[in-house]
Amino acid sequence: MKKYFLKNRTDLIIILLFTVFAILSIFTNFEFGLKTISNFKISFLDMIAFIPLIFVLIGLFDVWVPRSVIQKHIGQGSGIKGIFWVILLAMLQAGPLYGAFPVALMLWKKGSSIRNIFIYLGAFSTMKIPMLSFEIGFLGWKFTLLRTILTLPVFIIIAVTMEKIFKNTFTVHEVHNE
Secondary structure, three states: OHHHHHHOHHHHHHHHHHHHHHHHHHHHOOHHHHHHHHHHHHHHHHHHHHHHHHHHHHHHHHHHOOHHHHHHHHOOOOHHHHHHHHHHHHHHOOOOHHHHHHHHHHHHHOOOOHHHHHHHHHHHHHOOHHHHHHHHHHHOHHHHHHHHHHHHHHHHHHHHHHHHHHOOOOOOOOOOOO
């Protein structure tokens, strides 16, 4: 137990400070603190509702989709076809950005190229169909189309650059709590 506290002391101190801040805010009716607590509660409940579904889907994806399929379609040498597939995958998903990282990890484990992982994350953050429909509703289709046309090449250029930089040294470190 002592080893756990020593290893995680920074995280535990932050949690303790937030808890003290929240309690003091409630007792003193500190408006900023109360708003912070409310936002934290909303975000926490959204995350708790979303994360289990993501992990179930990731588990099904891991079991049902063979590594060879991922390597063939979005692995090394997949070219433009691979870019198309990861953009389509990103567009068809919904949910917050933290939901994309477990999917990206699974794609990496199944043999996706570094380039396609970065393109997937960029496309997920800006091109999901539910998000595009809201954007069109609020800002118009011209703005949405222009923003998409401008951001997509940027993500592809960044992904190609990242692949060239990290080609031989890119690794994913998983966190294991003991």
